[in-house]
Amino acid sequence: MRKNGNMEKNKTSIEDLKSMKQKIDQAQNIAVFCHVRPDGDAMGSMTGFGWALENAGKSVQFVCPDELPPDGWLRPEELGRTVAYVREPEPYDLSILLDISDIERAGSYFSGVGSPKPDICIDHHISNDGIAELNWIDPDAPATASLVAGLLPRLGMAIDSDIASMLLSGIVMDTIGFSTSNTNPQVLEISAELMKSGADLYTITQKVLKAHSYEVSKYWARGLSKLNRDGQLVWTWFTEEDREQSGYFYKDDAHLIDHLISTDTALAAIIFIPTAPETVKVSWRAKPGLYVAAVARSFGGGGHLAAAGAEVKGILPDVMDAVLNETKREILRLHPNLTSKGRITSKSTSDWNEIV
Numbered sequence: 001m002r003k004n005g006n007m008e009k010n011k012t013s014i015e016d017l018k019s020m021k022q023k024i025d026q027a028q029n030i031a032v033f034c035h036v037r038p039d040g041d042a043m044g045s046m047t048g049f050g051w052a053l054e055n056a057g058k059s060v061q062f063v064c065p066d067e068l069p070p071d072g073w074l075r076p077e078e079l080g081r082t083v084a085y086v087r088e089p090e091p092y093d094l095s096i097l098l099d100i101s102d103i104e105r106a107g108s109y110f111s112g113v114g115s116p117k118p119d120i121c122i123d124h125h126i127s128n129d130g131i132a133e134l135n136w137i138d139p140d141a142p143a144t145a146s147l148v149a150g151l152l153p154r155l156g157m158a159i160d161s162d163i164a165s166m167l168l169s170g171i172v173m174d175t176i177g178f179s180t181s182n183t184n185p186q187v188l189e190i191s192a193e194l195m196k197s198g199a200d201l202y203t204i205t206q207k208v209l210k211a212h213s214y215e216v217s218k219y220w221a222r223g224l225s226k227l228n229r230d231g232q233l234v235w236t237w238f239t240e241e242d243r244e245q246s247g248y249f250y251k252d253d254a255h256l257i258d259h260l261i262s263t264d265t266a267l268a269a270i271i272f273i274p275t276a277p278e279t280v281k282v283s284w285r286a287k288p289g290l291y292v293a294a295v296a297r298s299f300g301g302g303g304h305l306a307a308a309g310a311e312v313k314g315i316l317p318d319v320m321d322a323v324l325n326e327t328k329r330e331i332l333r334l335h336p337n338l339t340s341k342g343r344i345t346s347k348s349t350s351d352w353n354e355i356v
């Protein structure tokens with residue numbers, strides 16, 4: 001285990017590997033879990049790991065504590081398979097959490113008073129402090145699916161073409177087609193192995209990244225029409241009305257944020273979505289060098305260096321003000337040559353514009 005800088009977050013060791021194998025060998029009924037508002041990596045990691053366990057003779061419960069994502073993941077049906085995803089598990093011998101960075105993200109089953117402690121957590125979020133009895137966390141891995149792909153052979157489990165496809169779909173989603181700054185030689189090597197095992201990179205990329213519905217385009221148009229820029233920051237928001245008018249009914253940004261952060265002048269992009277009365281879901285993306293997970297944590301959220309999120313209590317204008325200010329402060333902290341005159345609010349942007 002390395003212990004310096006970010007590396008102290010790297011919580012993997014040969015002892016952990018042995019004890020993970022022992023726990024899995026001893027269990028018959030295993031529940032695999034993904035996080036609330038699951039994404040392609042969460043679904044791909046959970047499903048791929050679950051199938052590997054089934055191939056090893058285990059009985060597996062696939063627990064998704066939320067609605068299945070509308071897109072951005074490889075549906076088992078695409079591989080001619082079906083999975084009975086359940087919201088809550090029946091009794092199990094062993095719980096394995098995939099891509100879950102904190103206990104709230106695991107859903108109410110684990111986060112309530114007197115909830116059981118998860119047995120194993122496999123994750124790549126830098127903000128994960130270790131929420132299970134045994135934690136296998138590597139923030140250098142661009143996707144939990146790439147961690148799983150590396151782990152399965154070491155646990156004595158084979159990767160067939162369905163499992164390879166699921167895992168590659170998670171990698172493609174989290175690296176946005178191998179284009180994120182954390183895409184490294186290791187993930188390319190692992191992905192090459194998954195292709196050799198039968199995963200079809202082109203088809204997977206089309207399914208999880210490229211294809212989107214007409215309704216998504218209409219939804220993006222509404223978000224883009226409200227786009228704001230303030231120095232190196234771009235942001236927008238979605239409301240219930242946007243969902244009704246576009247016919248897109250999921251309380252997410254339909255991946256618009258990955259487009260916003262491609263704005264040439266932007267260091268950070270933020271999308272705000274009120275998800276419940278006085279609750280706003282905030283998503284950040286950042287260019288390399290800006291640590292948005294730290295900002296997200298200051299609002300009770302978490303994530304990666306360049307991609308983070310939080311559920312913030314409050315009404316939209318207040319949350320926007322607070323989050324925009326904190327994010328701008330972080331930009332200024334890292335780029336002190338930029339100077340800001342006093343407090344900047346989302347309504348008075350002139351000071352900020354001057355420093356661009």
Ligand SMILES: [Mn+2]
Nearest residue numbers: 041099144174
């Ligand atoms: Mn992930």
